[in-house]
Amino acid sequence: MKHKDPSPSAPGRPRPRPQVWAPVLVLVLVAAVVWASFFSGPGPVGPAADPASSQTADVPGAASSEPEAGEGGGRSDDEAGDEADDEAGDRADDGDQAEPGSADGASAEAALNRSVKRFRAAQRRLAKRVSDQLEARSQPVSFRVASFNVLGDSHTGPGGNKPASYPDAGPRMDMAISMLRGNGIDVVGFQEFESTQHNMFTARAGEYSLYPGLSLGTKSVRFNIAWRSSMFRLVEAHTLPIPYAGGSRIEMPVVLLESTTTGRRAWFANFHNPADTPKLGNNARWRSMAAGMEIAHLTSLHAEDGYPVIVTGDFNERAEIFCRFTAGGVFSSASGGSTGGACAPPPSMQVDWVFGSTGVAFDGYAVSDAGRASDHAMVHAGATLTEVP
Structure with missing residues (x-):
């Protein structure tokens, strides 16, 4: 339907021309304002902001001042240098991509390049850490190791078989701890370490950790291994059922310890083979069986993973146990003597x-009189896990 002109012109009179100049002027003014907003200098507002800088915070993998996950607190100078180089490269990339009018695709490509660079830098840092750890695990580690029969509490308590000149277990344990500290002992194999003495030791010598502790009962507690916690950490532990007096089996400890500073690892084992006494009878058969089991197990452990092995113990034998341990050429004694088939015990x-097995070097062997602390001396030596070729 057509609309009628509400005020038609009079017949014969010309129609006036429409006035269009006013809307055109308005459009020109709006265009001028918009044009000025794009090119009015620093501090653009709204859509005139630099596309590259406005998207950086939203792009996955954008640079952050927070440390990467898993990096820990400290970084090496090399790692810091890598990150500085990466950041400098990022800034250069940002400069290339930050021209006015850059497309979103170019900004995304720049962000991807930054992410790839960060990934490669993280790979370099990880490779360096692994290399440093492997190098540390090949370096020598030195410490002091001892074997100490501390004379069980039952021997000096009521009904015990030791003369009254031996103090009770409490004062004797104080003396034993003093000997360990005074000689700088880092690892010690205890024998006759009864549960009361275990409790005294853990309460008074907190710098040491123990295995098996009391976890295997009152029989196996007598053969604990203790190590200085600041020097070693426990990696793995198991026991070997060793025939004791009369052939009864008692679980005795074998532990894999790792250096807290280098990561070097070594096996430590501690045994007590049965003595011949009027009360226990002749136990030569069981000692021989025990020695065979101990040597076979530890030789196998050493061959299996290559870690050095250190053995402490009261074996109730002298030349016999020396010759058996050293005959295969794997083990040597901290006290000296030969290694191999032709047995020449120390004097x-x-x-x-x-x-100690191959991979262990001893020095400074000593026999320290325990006085009234025990009826056994404490034998000890410096041990070095030699450099891995």
Whole structure:
């Protein structure tokens, strides 16, 4: 339907021309304002902002001042240098991509490049950490190791078989701890370490950790291994059922310890083979069986993973146990003597021993009189896990 003109012109009179100049002027003014908003200098508002800088915070993998997950607190100078180089490269990339009028695709490509660079830098840092750890695990580690029969509490308590000149277990444990500290002992194999003495030791010598503790009962507690917690951490532990007096089996400890500073690892084992006494009878058969089991197990452990093995114990034998341990050429004694088939024991021997496999070097062997702390001396030596070729 057509609309009628509400005020038609009079017949014969010309129609006036429409006035269009006013709307055109308005459009020109609006266009001028918009044009000025794009090119009015620093501090653009709204859509005139730099596309590259406005999207950086929203792009996955954008640079952050927070440390990467898993990095820990400290970084090496090399790692810091890598990150500085990466950040400089990022800034250069940002400069290339930050021209006015850059497309969104170009900004996304720049962000992807930054993410790839950060990933490669993280790979370099990880590779360096792994390399440093492997190098540390090949370096020598030195410490002091001891074997110490501390004379069980039952021997000096009521009904015990030791003379009254031996103090009770409490004062004797204080003396034993003093000997460990005074000689800088880092690892010690205890024998006759009864549950009361275990409790005294853990309460008074908190710098040491123990295995098996009391976890295997009052029989196995007598053969604990203790190590200085600041020097070693426990990686793995198991026991070996060793025939004791009369052939009864008692679980004795074997532990894999790792250096807290280098990551070097070594096996430590501690044994007490049965003695011949009027009360226990002749136990030569069981000692021989025990020695065979101990040597076979530890030789196998050493061959299996290559970690050095250190053995402490009261073996109740002198030349016999020395010759058996050293015959295969794998173990040597901290006290000296030969290694291999032609057995030449050291000139002075105790029934208490420290042996080490290949990969262990001993020095400074000593026999320290325990006085009234025990009826056994403490034997100890410096041990070095030699450099891995």
